Amino acid sequence: MKDGHIHTPFCPHGTQDPIEAYVEKALLLGFQEISFTEHAPLPAGFIDPTPERDSSMDIKQLEDYFGKINKVKSVYSGKIKINTGLEVDFIEGFEEETKKFLDQYGKYLDDAILSVHFLKFGNRYDCLDYSPDVFGQMAEAYGNIDEVYQAYFKTLLQSIYYDLGPYKPKRIGHMTLVKKFHKKYPVKNAFVNEIMEILKAIKVKGYEIDYNGAGFSKPLCKEAYPPDWVAEKAEELKIPLIYGSDAHQVKELGQGLSMMPLWKRNR
Template sequence: MKDGHVHTSFCPHGTKDTIEDYVERALELGYTEITFAEHAPLPEGFIDPTPLKDSAMRYEELDRYFQTIEEAKEKFRGKIKINTGFEVDFIEGYEVQTANFLNKFGPRLDDAILSVHFLKNPSGKYDCLDYSPDNFGEIAEAYGSVENVHRHYYQTVLKSILADLGPFKPKRIGHITLANKFRLKFPIQNEFTEEIIEILENVSMQGYELDYNGAGTAKPLCREPYPPEWVVNEALKHGIRLVYGSDAHQAKELGQGLDSMILIQK
């Protein structure tokens, strides 16, 4: 069993649990493989739009991040496969900076995820899609409707799949229905089936994987995985590999969502 999406204490909005705490909990759950995919530093020149500016780890901590994971690999050698990874943000307009970062640090990675959290809004500034329900409501008001936010999110996910980010571009696309995080407070009439199918077609053509993310099941305004069951079934029809990710930001969240997600055997 693999968990391909785990955060660490290097995440400013995460936990103080150590990487050893995570690994020991993973072993209790019977994991055979785990990927630490910390939020990579945001691109040079990009200003984090969140109030606390805590969306990603600091550039200055990269060496210590890599070293800490290497130490865990050595300590738990033969017990579990530990992967060094990142969750890399795709930010429209910062493709060159992101490619430069990946060219520098990609050789040190075993695994990685490419995700969309930030949307370039009509004014040319950026919004964090999943920060809070109140913030999401403000974004929807600025965009004219909740549906417009979802549509723009899926358009940005598609751009991330098609973007040229160099040879170390992550091959797994993160939580492709993250726009649903606050769906029970901000319901939509349109499931955006066409947009999601287009995303799946391009994931398949590129030979990429999908992050099958359990975090949404624990979110009180979502209560479903990213993506939900109908999208998983469509992905399987397209021959797309899905990799379970707890998206844990503390050790006790490892395995979240598994009880309500489709068991996929490869």
């Protein structure tokens, strides 16, 4: 059992639960391997559009972050495999800055996730999963909800194909994050063609999918990222599905597992 997507007290929009507490809880849950994948510092020149500007850790914290993970690796050696990781944002227009960051810090990583949280619309950026209100404002600006979905899947596809260098993360994070508020902003379109194109691109690249359980805890989502039908298509294509709790506090470790029939069936 592996949890490949765990945050830490270095996340400014998370909690201050100590890293050791995450490890102890993972052991209680029976995990043999975990990856700490804190939000990587945003690329140079990018201004966080969230009101609190708390989407990621500051680059000045990286050395301390790596040091803390290395310390728990030593303490828990032989008990559980602990990976040093990051969740790296793919942001349209800042690809080369992200590549430069990975060229410098990728050598320190055992594991990593590539995610899309920010969408470019004209000269502005929006954090699509920040809140229902922000998502609604995006839908109004884009013209309708379907256009937001189209922009998200287009950017996700770009993230898969863009050459971010030898340290580019090989796991695509919560690939249907755009559905976080779908119970408030429903769409009739299942975007089957767009999702299948993304799955085929992941297959061609030899990447993995973050089989993310956090959506179950979101009141306007209540499903995995990706949902069952997408996970089943990924399995048919023999794309590795790596469970991720996306925990931002200790109590969230293991979230969604009991609701993931595909994950349970394969165990």
